[in-house]
Amino acid sequence: MTDLIPELRTPTAPEGTGRVKGGMPVSRVDGRAKVTGSARYAAEEQAPGLRYGVVVSGTIARGRITAIDTDEALTAPGVIEVLTHLNRPKIRSWDLAYKDMTAPGGSPFRPLFSDRIFYSGQPVALVVAETFEAARYAAQLVKVNYEEEKHETDLLATLDQAYKPRPMKAGFTPPSSKGDADKAFEEAPIKIESQFYHGVEHHNPMEMFATTVIRGEDGHLTIYDKTQSSQNNRWYVSRAFGLSKDKVTVRNPFVGGAFGSGLRPQYQLTLAVMAALQLKSSVRVVLTRQQMFSFGHRPETWQKVSLAADKDGKLQAIKHEAIHETSRLEDYVEVVVNWSGQLYACDNIKLGYKLVAHDRHSPIDMRAPGAAHGVHALEVAMDELAYKLKMDPLQFRRLNYASVNPLDDKPYSTKELHQCYDKGAARFGWDKRPLEPRSMVDGEELVGWGMATGIWDSLVMVARVSAVLHADGRLVVSSAASDIGTGTYTVMSMIAAECMGLPLERVTFQLGDSTLPMAPIEGGSSHVTTVGGGVHGACEKLQKTLIKIAKAMPGSPLAKAKPKDIEFIDGAMQLRNRPDVSLRLSEVLAAKGVDRLEEKFFMTPQMAKQRKFTRAVHSAVFCEVRVNEKLGMVRVTRVVSAVAAGRIISGKTAASQVSGAVVWGISQALHEESFTDHRFGRFMNHNYAEYHVAVNADIHDIDVIFAQEDDRIVSKQLGAKGVGEIGIVGVSAAISNAIFHATGKRLRSTPITPDKVLLGDREIPVEEPPQAK
Template sequence: MTDLIPELRTPSAPEGTGRVRAGMAVSRVDGRAKVTGEARYAAEHEAPGLCYGVAVNSTIACGRIVRIDLVDALTAHGVIAILTHENRPRMRDADLAYKDMTAPGGSPFRPLYSDRIFYSGQPVALVVAASFEAARHAAALVRVTYESEEHQTDLLASLGQAYEPRPMKAGFTPPSSKGDAAKAFDAAPVKVDAQYYNGVEHHNPMEMHASTVIRGEDGHLTIYDKTQGSQNCRWYVSRVFGLSKNKVTVRNPYVGGAFGSGLRPQYQLPLAVMAALKLKRSVRVVLTRQQMFSFGHRPETWHRVRLAADLDGRLQAIMHEAIQETSRLEDYVEVVVNWSGQLYACDNIDLGYKLVAHDRHSPIDMRAPGAAHGVHALEVAMDELAYALKMDPLALRLKNYADVAPIEGKPFSSKALRECYRMGAERFGWKSRPQEPRTMREGDELVGWGMATGVWDSLVMVARVSAELRADGRLVVSSAASDIGTGTYTVMAMIAAEAMGMPLEHVIFQLGDSNLPPAPVEGGSSHVTTIGSGVAGACDKLKKRLLRLAQALPESPFAKARMRDVEFADGALSLRKQPGQRLPLTELLAASQLDRVEEKFLMTPQMLKQRKYTRAVHSAVFCEVRVNEALGMVRVTRVVSAVAAGRIISAKTAASQVRGGVVWGISQALHEESHTDHRFGRFMNHNYAEYHVAVNADIHDIEVLFAEEDDRVVSKQLGAKGVGEIGIVGVAAAVSNAIFHATGKRLRTTPITPDKLLLGERALPAQP
């Protein structure tokens, strides 16, 4: 393995951190680099002669480009070139690039590919200049003439055009059904039948999408990109532009948030590469905040949920249908309704999922894709059923607790959801909750308590990891993983330090470079179970190698020792029964005349074993709201989120992930929505001033609890699951249910804004 890559020379933990073990609350090893500005992001890497690109975006939603007038823009000061569909470098089919990538499958958008306009905001030109300011000025001088065609962007007005998804995205499981749900629903004495709706949401990470392409004298491209997978982007660039992968290196050592927006390469990457190839220069392209609203979003979704129960509260039927938007370019799909067939025991389940094609950019994955919307609809419907039964909402869920997966009939690899219910309810004080709405008040505010269940898949992928012990006692562990702010650097270093019995400050984890051992994208809450298991596996192989070296030393006390007879602790190898027989690892390498020892591990899922089980992460969310009815204002004053996510490796970063998910769930419930003017097919509130997100004043007490689990089916090496996605799931439903308990007003759409509390929701369409 090569020496440490300068940009990836992540500071290790402070001296004195000492030994670590799973479950400890360890501060981030990259924290100091981030707060001091030492960490450099995609748009912060310099190169001699670097030039700057600014994209020009379309103003129509559907049609074609008739003419692009570049005269004024080309004569502007500092302009070097302007790329359009007429003069761009040759591009190959982007679908070809995706066959070898771990990004979501489908037909990714190709910028500047032709004169066709597929959505408002589509890039139609790239202005390249000597400075960002010059490029931005010239971009405003580009004049584009369009031939506009009729467009469609209104989901609720086009539900009747819904169709079954065509080619399926990799990893998408079409919904299944069992029994005769329609017959059971008709026969049941207690029923709920309602429509639910979730508006469009956009990713707004702190770091905007950017690509800095540094061209070497030999033509090699070193690309710093905001991405959740450096190797994804390398495959994309090499295949689309016909370059050898040895001519492209992609790095993403630091990523300022992504949560799905970086799973696919976004359009600034091919634009920057086009310019670098065309001009044979280094180029940087950074999207503006407004342009962050022009490459994908969490899709708008309509649901119809029907639940039926007997008089004791046992579910007789679950029926969940969803219709979601997609683009004209592909059938983007999400697992929206499948969760309704996983959470509760029921003999009759009917699930349906359809799409409507619109003149918009393809939706893209956004934290807990599908579940954030699907579970919201189900869990609000469950609350409605509880009131129809005059039953406590938690008691209803416990009454229908699923010990095996309802549709598949498989046991769960582990499931401590019942313990989550117990822990969360006890900490929240749920037993003191009055059943009837509008019974709690404090001053001018009504007080309400609501709860919901959360669920997410436990995913494991394929990865390679290298572990290298060096003569100075440092352990360098490497994989082309990513850290989008979730704590990958820290948790991987913890796993390695615990496995090798080394102080944390002696461990360095290298990630964020496409030349490192292969790794999947950081998505789906799979990095700990995948990369982390690979780290543990590589360290186990390294320990065996070190024992063999110790056995080979002259007159070695370890000559006949086996792995079970020895211990790795404090940077040394010792005999368990003779602790005095201790050999520092630095001395072992010196005696073996080696400056480093390296082992590699291929992490693969236990497919045969995993197929026998349903693997999932669960949560129970309890929420308190205070509502000022006169103003229509809602405050979420208290949340308890109890999570069952396998063995928790890093308590501090895991709790932080869940807490951040809760904040986003509150934002989904009360604030976030991108509004479309359907006359223009354009998102109108494309800035931080008008796209509302939760801020500090909106967030109060959030407590995170973890139930004990140890899942060796999901993760043989660690017993862990993922915690990144689960934090948001169920939060919006818990908030909605708490608002009903406070006010008696049932609101079935997100976000729940003051106008809806004051005037009521607009009527949703019935079944198309």
């Protein structure tokens, strides 16, 4: 694996850092490879005789294929084959063979399996040619006839068809309730009831989904794929095609963004493997930007939140229900409403969650799935109730602070949310905020300040890690982890370097290969606690082995030393505070007569201890907006995000994760939505020109603060938690609340586009702004 990524053999440490310590602002060890172009992605691997596949996408939302005419395409220059459901290679027929490790309940979609059409944009054929250009041209020549059936893609028109999810995917916790929320709500003196709507969002990372299958002379398939888990995709391919896992290797050393879209194998992988098996050759399939809109997405969601408080502002009832769309095939589920049972102290909580089956591809996790929408609704409702109480929104949240989990009274493993409130408010200047809406004006712009709380689970999974110390002082640590741009290479290298007392440039972390030791799918902000814990564990075992050998060496200066009195610094082991009493690690290996030492560690969560606690990361987001009411334009000019995420291992990449998530939160709040033409059940704005995302002109000051926190319940080895998701949670709510503070207009649907600022929400009623004082 090291030979595949030689540019990572000697990562560069920041100048003048010396010893690596947790929290240091270390530059990415893969940064040079990425900015110079030497990092190779899935669509850039080469092989002799490589063929190119282009997908033909279906044009109806529901029905059957009655005929496919491939004759003209097959006669085009350079075309080798056109695969359809009629001539594809043999694949297994039962659902279980297509269940990847994150599949929800139901029947997974299988490309080119039959004549059945489940959604618009579904792949119906694959044209394979000697060149990409030939395949792309011939794909336009394939003619498909359909028998069209009535379809449904409109959530708000089908809310009455909602049902409770059928068998769930692993990890989904159905929402529970507490007390009598209906009665408490009716009896409370102060209450609000609000509805929320969120349109479909698509991930759209820079790197499009691609698969290059390199077929060896012995039939072995080496697959370079855009994925968040090489081992998940190897599992899927071997089972779907009935291949021994020894005949399939999946690699993903570099991933150009995924944000959840790569959690499950996407259909270009299946089609590329089909073509490679059928033609007995190497094949590459790359999806177009338009086809990137033809699989999973953040689901369209409707919510209703009802909150009630006494006259002093203490919450008396929380009611939260949500309905979102899924496919006809699978019950894709998210924890949309569960957060309302965790954030605030309340004796009466009622949570409800349902799905509506539509003729779409199954949704898929997108950064902070469930929380991005669920916390938005809760936090806008909290702001609304605070105003009804004539109370500062931050003061209202402090008043209802939950010291234990409200639903089950479990203590938090750690919870430094008060610290986030304090630090974030001080940095932002919240104490200078007037309560009344429309009370701050700058020229033609109304200025508003809003805030929201964020929460996300702290997850730990299972992983294996190998650590090999070489005689020349190099440390190579390996696990089949993934780096989707989050900084996995860097963080794992830092953990190993800190533990072994080595300069960062002497450490190499290997990932992105299904043959490496087992690692979980990169998702849920769990890689640092899981794989990082494994790295720390393997290095600790290596330390113990080295100490044992050193103590047994003839004439060893450390013979009588206790292990706790020995530390590892600069490629040596020495007595604490006695650098003159030391041994080089190379000397220790030489004394043992070996050129390498290897230790392996099996990382498992400390479940017996963890189940006694609620484990979560928290944040407080403060936001300033400027609104031009004449044009309906909103500018987010300042964001302060204060995050409590345990011990921060890499200060630079952690801050980068949070600031990047804030950018996406701004995009979620103001820009992103995939519109559907319900006559055809088809997404209309399937390109970067019309699917709007935040750009440089939309982003101004973003300030990230980390609270002091060390969580040894979540991560016994590191004290860390994850930061990937928490950065986006609460951002859209803070923006919405700031817009209310600026304009007095409460907008509850996202994105908040200029037409809504001018005219109000399209989908749900909007309050009239109060008269300005």
